[in-house]
Amino acid sequence: xxxxxxxxxxxxxxxxxxxxxxxxxxxxxxxxxxxxxxxxxxxxxxxxxxxxxxxxxxxxxxxxxxxxxxxxxxxxxxxxxxxxxxxxxxxxxxxxxxxxxxxxxxxxxxxxxxxxxxxxxxxxxxxxxxxxxxxxxxxxxxxxxxxxxxxxxxxxxxxxxxxxxxxxxxxxxxxxxxxxxxxxxxxxxxxxxxxxxxxxxxxxxxxxxxxxxxxxxxxxxxxxxxxxxxxxxxxxxxxxxxxxxxxxxxxxxxxxxxxxxxxxxxxxxxxxxxxxxxxxxxxxxxxxxxxxxxxxxxxxxxxxxxxxxxxxxxxxxxxxxxxxxxxxxxxxxxxxxxxxxxxxxxxxxxxxxxxxxxxxxxxxxxxxxxxxxxxxxxxxxxxxxxxxxxxxxxxxxxxxxxxxxxxxxxxxxxxxxxxxxxxxxxxxxxxxxxxxxxxxxxxxxxxxxxxxxxxxxxxxxxxxxxxxxxxxxxxxxxxxxxxxxxxxxxxxxxxxxxxxxxxxxxxxxxxxxxxxxxxxxxxxxxxxxxxxxxxxxxxxxxxxxxxxxxxxxxxxxxxxxxxxxxxxxxxxxxxxxxxxxxxxxxxxxxxxxxxxxxxxxxxxxxxxxxxxxxxxxxxxxxxxxxxxxxxxxxxxxxxxxx
Amino acid sequence: xxxxxxxxxxxxxxxxxxxxxxxxxxxxxxxxxxxxxxxxxxxxxxxxxxxxxxxxxxxxxxxxxxxxxxxxxxxxxxxxxxxxxxxxxxxxxxxxxxxxxxxxxxxxxxxxxxxxxxxxxxxxxxxxxxxxxxxxxxxxxxxxxxxxxxxxxxxxxxxxxxxxxxxxxxxxxxxxxxxxxxxxxxxxxxxxxxxxxxxxxxxxxxxxxxx
Ligand SMILES: Cc1cc2nc3c(=O)[nH]c(=O)nc-3n(C[C@H](O)[C@H](O)[C@H](O)COP(=O)(O)O)c2cc1C
Ligand code: FES
Numbered sequence: 001x002x003x004x005x006x007x008x009x010x011x012x013x014x015x016x017x018x019x020x021x022x023x024x025x026x027x028x029x030x031x032x033x034x035x036x037x038x039x040x041x042x043x044x045x046x047x048x049x050x051x052x053x054x055x056x057x058x059x060x061x062x063x064x065x066x067x068x069x070x071x072x073x074x075x076x077x078x079x080x081x082x083x084x085x086x087x088x089x090x091x092x093x094x095x096x097x098x099x100x101x102x103x104x105x106x107x108x109x110x111x112x113x114x115x116x117x118x119x120x121x122x123x124x125x126x127x128x129x130x131x132x133x134x135x136x137x138x139x140x141x142x143x144x145x146x147x148x149x150x151x152x153x154x155x156x157x158x159x160x161x162x163x164x165x166x167x168x169x170x171x172x173x174x175x176x177x178x179x180x181x182x183x184x185x186x187x188x189x190x191x192x193x194x195x196x197x198x199x200x201x202x203x204x205x206x207x208x209x210x211x212x213x214x215x216x217x218x219x220x221x222x223x224x225x226x227x228x229x230x231x232x233x234x235x236x237x238x239x240x241x242x243x244x245x246x247x248x249x250x251x252x253x254x255x256x257x258x259x260x261x262x263x264x265x266x267x268x269x270x271x272x273x274x275x276x277x278x279x280x281x282x283x284x285x286x287x288x289x290x291x292x293x294x295x296x297x298x299x300x301x302x303x304x305x306x307x308x309x310x311x312x313x314x315x316x317x318x319x320x321x322x323x324x325x326x327x328x329x330x331x332x333x334x335x336x337x338x339x340x341x342x343x344x345x346x347x348x349x350x351x352x353x354x355x356x357x358x359x360x361x362x363x364x365x366x367x368x369x370x371x372x373x374x375x376x377x378x379x380x381x382x383x384x385x386x387x388x389x390x391x392x393x394x395x396x397x398x399x400x401x402x403x404x405x406x407x408x409x410x411x412x413x414x415x416x417x418x419x420x421x422x423x424x425x426x427x428x429x430x431x432x433x434x435x436x437x438x439x440x441x442x443x444x445x446x447x448x449x450x451x452x453x454x455x456x457x458x459x460x461x462x463x464x465x466x467x468x469x470x471x472x473x474x475x476x477x478x479x480x481x482x483x484x485x486x487x488x489x490x491x492x493x494x495x496x497x498x499x500x501x502x503x504x505x506x507x508x509x510x511x512x513x514x515x516x517x518x519x520x521x522x523x524x525x526x527x528x529x530x531x532x533x534x535x536x537x538x539x540x541x542x543x544x545x546x547x548x549x550x551x552x553x554x555x556x557x558x559x560x561x562x563x564x565x566x567x568x569x570x571x572x573x574x575x576x577x578x579x580x581x582x583x584x585x586x587x588x589x590x591x592x593x594x595x596x597x598x599x600x601x602x603x604x605x606x607x608x609x610x611x612x613x614x615x616x617x618x619x620x621x622x623x624x625x626x627x628x629x630x631x632x633x634x635x636x637x638x639x640x641x642x
Numbered sequence: 643x644x645x646x647x648x649x650x651x652x653x654x655x656x657x658x659x660x661x662x663x664x665x666x667x668x669x670x671x672x673x674x675x676x677x678x679x680x681x682x683x684x685x686x687x688x689x690x691x692x693x694x695x696x697x698x699x700x701x702x703x704x705x706x707x708x709x710x711x712x713x714x715x716x717x718x719x720x721x722x723x724x725x726x727x728x729x730x731x732x733x734x735x736x737x738x739x740x741x742x743x744x745x746x747x748x749x750x751x752x753x754x755x756x757x758x759x760x761x762x763x764x765x766x767x768x769x770x771x772x773x774x775x776x777x778x779x780x781x782x783x784x785x786x787x788x789x790x791x792x793x794x795x796x797x798x799x800x801x802x803x804x805x806x807x808x809x810x811x812x813x814x815x816x817x818x819x820x821x822x823x824x825x826x827x828x829x830x831x832x833x834x835x836x837x838x839x840x841x842x843x844x845x846x847x848x849x850x851x852x853x
Contacts, residue, residue, distance in 0.1 A: 035823040039836035073825030221781030221820035259728065259765045260821060300724050301764030303819065317721035318755075319762045376824055378783035384825035416782065452782045466785050470819060476762075558790075579842055581798050603798065604791050605842040 004279035006287045011165040014278075018157045027062045027104055028082040030145060034069025034228055035263070036385070037076035041093065042066070045077050048096040056100050068144035068232015071386040072132055075115075080127050080145060087127035088113035118382055118404060132383045135401045137364070140348050141225075141374050141388040144232035149267045152274035155235040161280055163351035167243045168288040171354075176247040177203065180350065182358035184370050189215055189306075189343030190421065190448040191523075192369070192436035195244075195350075198340055201330040203248045205338035210250040213315070213334075213341040214241055216257045216264060217299050217306035220419030221470065223450035225374040226344040228386055230257065230264040233348070234271035238294060240350030242281065245292050248340055253294040256311055259301050268296050303420075303474035307522050308341045309333075310476070321476040322522035343448065345374060365391035369435035373446065379416075379453040380407045392433040395425065399453055410455040413554075414538070418447025420467045420474075421527035423534030424460060443534045445527075459556035460539040461546055465493040467531035475524060482525030485516035489532065498559040501547035506536060551622025558602045561621045565606070567592050567629040569616035576606035576617065587632070594628040706744045708733060713748055720751050724759060727766060736767040764818070772807045772814040774852040776800065777831045781820030784827035787839070792828045793817055795842055799849055812852065 005011050031037075031046050049064045070078045075089035079099075086109060088099065095113060102108045115124045117131065124130045136142075147154040155161070167176050181196035202210055214237055218226040230237060241253050257265045272294050275281040283291045297315050304310050305320030312334045314320035333339025349371055353361045362370045369391035375398065378384045382404035389398060395415060399405070406412050414424040417434075423444030425432070432438050439446050454463065472486035489512060492505050513529035520526045536543060545551045552560040565576070565585075570592045577585040577593050584600045587593035595606070610617040712729045716722040726749075730741050737760055746753040760766045778784075778793040793804065796815060802808055804817040821829055826838040832848055840848060 035821075035836075036825050039823050039826055039829075039838065073823065076826075218822070219819075221785075222783035222824050224820070224822040224824055227822040259763075260818070298725060298728055299763075300728055300759075300766065302762060305763075314724060315721075317719075317723040317725075319758050321762075376783075378824040378827065379786045384783075419782070450782065452786055454786050458786050463786070466782070470780075474819075581795070581842060601794070601798070603795050603842070604788075605795070608841055609843075 008165050008169045018153045029064045030067045030080045032070040032078040033066040036073030040076040042077045044093050048093045052096050052100045068149050069228035070145045074384040085126045138388045163354035164239050168286045173247045179358050183353040183361040188345035202338045202340040205331045209337045211334050211339040212245045212250045212253045214255040216344045219303035219306040220450045222452045223376040225449045234268045236348045240347035251291050256297045258299040304476045366435045368437050375449045375451045377451050380455040381453040391435040394431050396430040414454045416452040418445040419450045422447045423530045426538040459554035460535040460542045462556050464532045464535040471528050479521035481519035496546045497557040499550040549622050555619040555621045561619045562625045564620050566616050572634045575609050591632045702740045705741050709741050709744045736770050772811045774813050776815045777818050779821045779829040780817045783824035787827045789828035
């Protein structure tokens with residue numbers, strides 16, 4: 001049983017004891033255990049390392065640690081060897097014996113596994129030299145890579161729970177509140193509402209019982225920052241929550257985790273148990289007289305349950321539907337008690353403000369948005385993963401300097417931020433600084449951190465339809481403007497993408513938007529027009545091409561495209577013919593292949609499988625498919641490919 | 643069983659002519675259900691041949707005691723309703739009707755409220771699901787990288803639409819909104835194993851490997 005920590009002194013001693021047990025020169029292999037890397041088999045890599053180190057009887061003492069997400073998910077499995085900070089990417093089990101014998105024993109770098117710049121071909125060995133990391137400032141998220149999420153000592157070793165000790169032992173709740181107010185932390189869940197204002201309302205609401213809640217519902221599709229924080233560094237969130245509870249005067253907290261994140265649930269429960277052992281949670285925390293306990297609640301899969309009043313009814317065991325908020329949840333929330341809800345990342349910022357002070361914190365960011373923001377940089381970008389940058393960093397810096405530009409040298413078309421509530425931002429705004437206020441000016445919003453990059457092959461009408469489809473699926477149906485409005489949105493957009501659009505449809509969509517925006521009950525409906533309106537505003541020509549020419553310029557919308565094999569490029573290799581799932585391709589060895597347009601389901605298998613050196617399959621849109629060639633024999637020139 | 647219970651049981655056997663313990667409990671269940679609006683008893687005995695009756699009863703009783711176990715773990719409190727349902731779902735991979743009726747009785751909440759929750763949230767299934775679960779991510783990141791195509795292909799290979807189960811109960815196929823590994827999109831998850839962007843032949847191979 002761990003010793004209970006009763007004072008600042010205790011805390012400092014504990015940290016010293018833990019740190020003194022760690023040899024900074026000891027070789028330590030940290031293996032990313034985030035979801036992305038797990039999908040690439042990080043568990044097996046971890047096991048292979050443990051076994052291989054034993055098998056090769058390495059004399060130097062080597063530690064192996066599975067940590068939280070490092071962020072560079074695209075290149076998983078990511079490992080970093082400390083103290084040299086050698087970073088290996090795309091590590092597979094087969095590489096492990098070599099890494100142990102070469103790098104761990106002989107300190108030689110294996111070039112093949114290091115980062116290579118796709119443009120310049122330049123290699124980077126050290127993690128901090130890799131452009132993806134170099135341009136970030138990972139004050140919240142960066143701790144993940146030093147911590148085994150199941151080990152509280154790891155967190156304490158890097159200064160964890162010092163902020164809690166400081167708050168409880170040296171500050172009054174009012175002082176904590178003042179510091180958070182001065183730091184002007186704004187909610188990271190999307191809205192950007194000042195945390196201190198919400199805290200103050202809950203604090204001043206008359207009631208003995210108050211609640212604080214972590215929102216880890218993360219419904220925004222395409223975003224996974226909260227997941228990685230909650231899985232990778234649950235203590236930082238719990239520490240922030242406890243400090244907040246102290247300032248607010250709450251004695252019970254909830255962590256609401258979405259059902260798709262079982263590892264986040266597991267790690268949070270484990271963290272709560274460990275924190276209780278040290279007395280960071282429970283009765284009379286650090287002898288301050290303050291009691292606080294935390295419970296984990298699992299969501300059951302509903303986007304709208306991430307909304308504050310909906311989330312609170314879900315915690316009560318009822319259906320997670322929003323209610324009108326004439327009375328705020330900070331006044332009347334769970335079981336009618338004042339309840340303060342903040343996003344995972346908002347809570348994780350709190351310990352930083354307390355330990356380093358509001359002055360330090362406000363030195364980062366822009367006038368109205370302080371600190372950093374974590375983004376999930378995904379889609380058609382070279383370096384996909386999680387990135388943390390100071391507020392005010394431009395979209396261009398994020399997408400090009402950190403993200404390494406667009407995949408396969410294609411042309412950038414738009415970046416979608418703010419999830420289903422946000423909008424699509426075109427190229428002309430790439431130099432906009434990203435913060436709570438700037439992106440709203442162009443009709444989008446920063447949102448909770450999803451940043452989905454789209455290239456010339458993405459159809460913007462299809463994207464609008466995608467979000468509307470998502471939202472009408474997720475609308476709880478309680479209020480008419482949202483339920484019916486989205487249904488009609490969907491009908492109109494379906495019509496457009498299938499080539500049945502009418503000239504008046506664009507105006508109809510705009511009119512409908514006003515009603516949905518003004519009359520919906522909760523922010524799901526109120527912000528639902530954003531993806532539609534921004535795509536109309538910036539990509540009206542694409543809508544018009546669909547409607548007037550029955551043409552999808554990006555060649556995405558199935559009803560408006562055909563797959564076609566170019567006769568002069570086809571080498572009759574039989575690959576597409578054999579793999580077509582519906583047998584729509586005719587031909588033979590030596591006979592040019594032809595797609596039967598009547599049978600074709602447009603699954604794209606032929607396009608995917610046609611060898612790049614032939615490149616014979618293309619997509620057509622807005623033009624008729626040429627008839628099959630009269631002469632079907634493949635002419636083989638001498639020396640040409642077989 | 644305590645002595646008193648044994649005694650009660652043999653008494654019931656004599657007066658009602660029950661043959662087995664299962665039948666006693668079953669009868670009690672049916673009479674309980676008779677009080678609730680849903681047709682628990684009739685549903686269970688309907689279409690069941692007399693010789694199957696005992697088998698069905700055994701199953702129902704096993705389910706009921708499992709539900710009791712889960713309730714004990716979470717506390718007999720209606721605020722735990724969603725958490726309890728999640729655990730039943732995890733246990734059976736769907737929500738069997740008898741489990742819901744039993745839960746309704748035990749927690750004293752109406753069956754309507756349970757159905758309201760079970761139909762609202764995506765995690766719950768009111769029909770049995772196949773042995774293998776195939777999920778294609780339809781999140782934004784996966785969408786822009788072609789998840790529609792991936793889902794169409796899976797649908798074609800499995801010969802079912804999203805939300806359906808194959809007749810032989812081998813596969814259930816679902817689409818989901820973001821699995822939280824957006825960097826790898828488009829993602830397909832087969833029985834918890836993530837696969838990034840498989841081609842049609844690769845996908846076919848993966849599915850064939852599922853017994
Ligand atoms: C439909 C809908 C879904 C939401 N989903 C989430 C979510 O998944 N995570 C989140 O943190 N906030 C979500 N929010 C925002 C919350 O209502 C709330 O504003 C936020 O959690 C407050 O935390 P913050 O002030 O720290 O941002 C959602 C809002 C709406 C309207
Ligand atoms: S969008 Fe597919 S995993 Fe997130």
